[in-house]
Amino acid sequence: MDPHMIGGGQGFNRIFGLTGGHADPKSPESRRLGCPVRSCPDRVRQADPLTYVGAGTPPMLILYGRQDLLVPYRQSELLAQGLGRAGASGVLYTLPWGLHGDWNEFLISPALQRDATRQVIGGGAVRPAESASPNRQTITDFFRGMTAARP
Structure with a gap:
């Protein structure tokens, strides 16, 4: 790292x-x-979480601050790529101004949400980044989607 x-x-x-x-x-x-x-x-x-990633891995929601001094952003990219390669799914929200563990602030601070992006993981790939504004409803929707996808 x-x-x-x-x-x-x-x-x-x-x-x-x-x-x-x-x-x-x-x-x-x-x-x-x-x-x-x-x-x-x-x-x-x-x-290493990637050791356990496979097609049956549950969907992952990754919220990541690019200004993280403890864990480099590259780790989130590697996790997203590993999920995509394994056929797993999820979404990576990148907040360019966020620090380590600021997840609550990620969801409520317009300053941290500025220039945020979202990349959907699925179908064997990580899709290109698109503008996003993650909020608390983002988390609720993610978990509701997981529940709806279950048999």
């Missing part, structure tokens, strides 16, 4: 008191896995 971090990961390192980014033995990922991420590829694979 480090090559895709905003500002070369300096913000991430500052927040967590690190020098080695996500690969640092004291990073949240390394601590969660119980080993430095570069030394335990099997555990990393088990923790």
Whole structure:
């Protein structure tokens, strides 16, 4: 993830008191896995959501802020692409001004919604981005759609 971090990961390192980014033995990922991420590829694979993506994966709603200092935006793109390749479905909302974990603000702040886009995932692909304005109804509609799609 480090090559895709905003500002070369300096913000991430500052927040967590690190020098080695996500690969640092004291990073949240390394601590969660119980080993430095570069030394335990099997555990990393088990923790990677893409390991479990398949045609039967439930639809995913991804809301992602491009200004996230903790997890690079590229991770949302990889997840969307993996879902598309596997024949799964979902939607990726990208908020260019959003930070990490701002999902509630994503849904109510016009400033964060400015220039937002939506990409529908399905049919083996991720469709091109289109303008969007995600709000709380977006979440309700997503879950209602999932329920309606069930047999």
